Amino acid sequence: MEKPSNEIVSVVVVTCGGHEYIKPCLDSVHAQTYPHLQTVIIDNSLKKDFALRMAEQYPGATIYSASSNLFYCGGLNKGISLSCGDFILCLNDDVILDAHFIEYGLRGFRIDPAVGMVSGKIVRMDGITLDSTGLYVSLWGTARERGYGRKDGGQFQRPGFVFGVTGAAAFYRRHTLLSIREAEDAYCDPVFRFFYEDLDMSWRAQRKGWKAYYVPQATAMHARGATVRAGCGVGQPYARLYLSDGLQADLIKNRYLTIIKNASFWDVCLRLPFLVWYELLVWGYAICFRPRLIRSIIPLCAYAKAALHKRRSLTKRLYRDR
Numbered sequence: 001m002e003k004p005s006n007e008i009v010s011v012v013v014v015t016c017g018g019h020e021y022i023k024p025c026l027d028s029v030h031a032q033t034y035p036h037l038q039t040v041i042i043d044n045s046l047k048k049d050f051a052l053r054m055a056e057q058y059p060g061a062t063i064y065s066a067s068s069n070l071f072y073c074g075g076l077n078k079g080i081s082l083s084c085g086d087f088i089l090c091l092n093d094d095v096i097l098d099a100h101f102i103e104y105g106l107r108g109f110r111i112d113p114a115v116g117m118v119s120g121k122i123v124r125m126d127g128i129t130l131d132s133t134g135l136y137v138s139l140w141g142t143a144r145e146r147g148y149g150r151k152d153g154g155q156f157q158r159p160g161f162v163f164g165v166t167g168a169a170a171f172y173r174r175h176t177l178l179s180i181r182e183a184e185d186a187y188c189d190p191v192f193r194f195f196y197e198d199l200d201m202s203w204r205a206q207r208k209g210w211k212a213y214y215v216p217q218a219t220a221m222h223a224r225g226a227t228v229r230a231g232c233g234v235g236q237p238y239a240r241l242y243l244s245d246g247l248q249a250d251l252i253k254n255r256y257l258t259i260i261k262n263a264s265f266w267d268v269c270l271r272l273p274f275l276v277w278y279e280l281l282v283w284g285y286a287i288c289f290r291p292r293l294i295r296s297i298i299p300l301c302a303y304a305k306a307a308l309h310k311r312r313s314l315t316k317r318l319y320r321d322r
Helices: 017-028 051-055 071-082 101-109 175-181 197-207 245-263 263-291 293-321
Strands: 009-017 037-042 060-067 087-092 096-099 117-123 130-132 135-136 143-144 159-161 169-171 212-223
Touching: 009 101, 009 175, 009 212, 017 037, 017 051, 017 096, 037 051, 037 071, 051 060, 060 071, 060 135, 060 169, 071 087, 071 197, 087 096, 087 101, 087 175, 101 117, 101 169, 101 212, 117 175, 117 197, 130 135, 130 263, 169 212, 169 263, 197 212, 197 245, 197 293, 245 263, 263 293
Parallel strands: 009 037, 009 087, 037 060, 117 212
Antiparallel strands: 087 169, 096 212, 117 130, 117 169, 135 143, 159 212
């Protein structure tokens, strides 16, 4: 019989206050069978009464109301800094956890002390369309969710090692986050704002020697894009087309920064034909359908220099820790 754990799990939820999503999300956290929980809510709504309502409905939660929009990455960093758990579940506010998610997810960490990240089986709100069963780097240098958009026919019921964890429900060992932070309380890169922070964090963790493990029994439902896309784009196969120009710019910029910060010379060489093809598609789309994107992205090139510095810093720590 498995020995019960008394380790604390901190659940960090960053929200803009969409009540139709945040309440079912937090209710699912409070319905967990695992008893040793801390709930941290980062309120990005900028609404005076939102934190009061959350405090009334979830009196045991730690609530931080931002005076200005921290965006997702800044909010996540603030939530992690306020957490006290041995393990930290970073949760989108449009996710509903199965009651046993944390209980089963913790078993993944016990497979190997080097497991620093755990992924569950995430499905869409219809309960049958897969959203993620683990995160990978695609040939195009994009974040690829295993099983994305496919019907769940039990084909991903075998637990095992994966590359990383989706940001919708990213379960980390605290020591892993401490080992990959880029500065004090900067666990994910705040420059990213939205998108690709999960691939960047997973890649940095892999470079530090941490592993990611997939536990299919840890299940959750996700209304993908519900908090950042127009309502008509939720759950659509090409949901990126429904993003605003600002979010599209973040998506393009953050892919570049993730590659600059993490990909080796040989990674780039092996993927070069696919990377070139992807660039032609992205910029062709921008020129033909969203020319304003080009003006938004060019000033963001200044972030590349900072990304190179972050890469060098992590590389130095890698050699120092060996």
